[in-house]
Amino acid sequence: MKKLLFAILTAVLAFPAASVQAQTASEWSPSELTILRSLTLSSLPKLPPDPSNKYGDDRRAADFGHRLFFDTRLSSNGKVACATCHQPQRDFTDGRKLAVGVGKTTRNAPTLVGAAYNRWFFWDGRRDSQWSQALTSIENPVEQNMPRDRVIAVIRGNPDLRRDYVAIFGALPQPGDRDGINRAFANIGKAIAAYERKLMPGPAKFDRYVDAILAGREPAKQDQLTLDQTEGLHVFISDQRGRCIRCHNGPLFTDGYFHNIGVTDALRQPGEQGRIVGVELARHSEFNCLSKYSDAKPSECGNLIYARRASLELLGAFKVPTLRNLLKTAPYMHNGSLRTLNDVMWHYRMLPQSHVDNIELTSFTITGAEFDELEAFLATLQGPIEAPPGYLRPPAPAEGSPRSSGPRG
C-alpha cells in the first residue's frame, strides 16, 4: 500500500515537470514560430556596408578606431574618451542616469552593441551614420569638447597616431586648410565607426531556445525558458496583449524608428522635442550622407532623402532602443529616468499622460503578473558581445602615448 501511495505521489509531483518539458516542443503556433524566427540572431542579416564610409570594413581603420575610441587625448581636459561613456564591461554604456563627459549631458549613454545596424544615431536621430555620430560627440562641449583642428593637431603631434593615420588615409592636412581638416576629421570618425561596426551581440538564451525549437529539438537544459519567461514571451509577441513587438521587432528588437511613449514633456521641457528636431539636424549636418565628406552616392542616401519630417507624431518621439543585453545597460530611456526594468514595466502600467496628444501608448489589458513575466522574458535577451580579440579592452599603449588609457570606472 505504501509503495502504491509513493508511486502515485511521485507521478503527481512529476506531472508539472513533464508538462513544462512538453511545452518547449508544442508551445507555439505556426504564426508565433514565424515571429520567433524573425527575432533571433539567426535572422540578423550580414552587416551591410555603410556606403558613406569606405573605410567601414577596413581592418586597419578598425584597429586605428579602437585606439582612438579609448584615447583620452581626444578631449579638452585629457580625461574623456568615447570609452568613458561606452564601457565594454557595461556592454558599452556607463551605468549612469545621464552621461558625463567634460560636462554633464542630458542623455543616457546607449549601448553600441549592434548599433552599426541603426539607420539613425543619437536618441533623436540627429545623425545618419556612426562616423558622424562620433564626430558630434568629440566636438560637443559637454562630451569631449575637442574642436576638429585640435583633434588633427593631436594626431599630427603624436608619432604613433600620425603613422597609423597616414598609412590608412594618406597625408594629414596643413594647419589652416579648413576643407582638409574637415576631411581628416571625417576620417577620424570613419575609423572609430569601423571599430564600432565590429561590436555585435552574441546569441542569448532566447536565441538558443528558439533555434532549438525551430530545429525540432529539445533546448539544452540551460536554454530552457522558465514558465514565467515563456509566458512573458507570449505576452511580448502578442498583438493584443503586450504589443511590444510592434516597435521592438526584428533580431535587434527595435524598428529603428522614433516613438513617443510619454517619458518627457515635449512642450514644456527644453530639448525634449525629440525626432521632430533631430531629423532637421540630420538633414543639415555638414557630415551627413549627402555631404562632400561622405563616400556615398546620392542614390545611396535614401534614409536621409526620404526621412519623414515636419509631422506632429515626431514631436517628443525618441529612438526605440534594442532590448538585447538590457541587464547590463540600466538605467533606461533617453533621459535615464527609469532605474530598473521593473520601473520600465511600471511606466507602461501607469500609462503616462502625455502632454501632447500624440503619445502612442494605449491601455493594456495585461495583468500585473503578466508584466512580471514580461520582465522575466527580457532577461533572456542578455548575451555576450562578439568582437575581434582585444576589442573589448583598451589597446596596448603604443610607444609615446602614455595618456592612452581605458575608461574611467
Added chain:
Amino acid sequence: MTGRWKTLTARRSHGCDRLTIGRIVTEFTALRKRLISDRPSFAYWGRWRLVASLAVLILVGAGPALGAPISIRSAAGHFTVRLTGIGRTEPLNHMHGFNLRLTRKGKPVNGATIVLRGSRDETDNPLPTLPQISFTGTPGEYRGEGLRFHMPGDWQLTFAIASGTVRDHATLDVVVAYQ
C-alpha cells in the same frame, strides 16, 4: 474597412495564389505521368525541365519585390493605377522602390502629381518615410522611391493623384508581415 476584414481579404487573395500553385502542381504531375508512360525521349525530358524552370521562375516572381502587378481604380473612378514592386504582403523594415503606371480611360497620363501616404490601421501610425513618386518620361510611367514599413500589421496606402484639374485618390490595403 476593419483590420479583421483586411486580414480575411488578404487570406482570400492568398487562397487564390495557393489555388493557382495547386493547379500548376497538378498539371505538372499529370504531364510527368504521361511522359513516363510514353517512355519519353531526351527531348521530352528537356522540355519538361524547361517548363519546370519556368514554373520556378513564376513562383519566385510571386515574391513582394517582383510580384505580379496590382491594378486599383481611384475612388471616383478617374484613374487606374497599376503597381509593380508593391505586394499585398509587404516585408517589415525594408526600404524599396516601385513602379507605377497611371492611365485614364485606358490612355497613359503623363506628368501627374502623385503623393503617397500610408497609415497603419489599428494605431494610425504613419509611414516612417516620405516616399516620392516622379514621372519617368515614358508615357504613363512613374517611379516611386523610399517606401518602408516599420511596424507589422494592416496598412493602407493612399495615392493622391492630381492631373490638370482632375483630382482623385486610390487606396491599397497591404499586410506587413514578419519574414
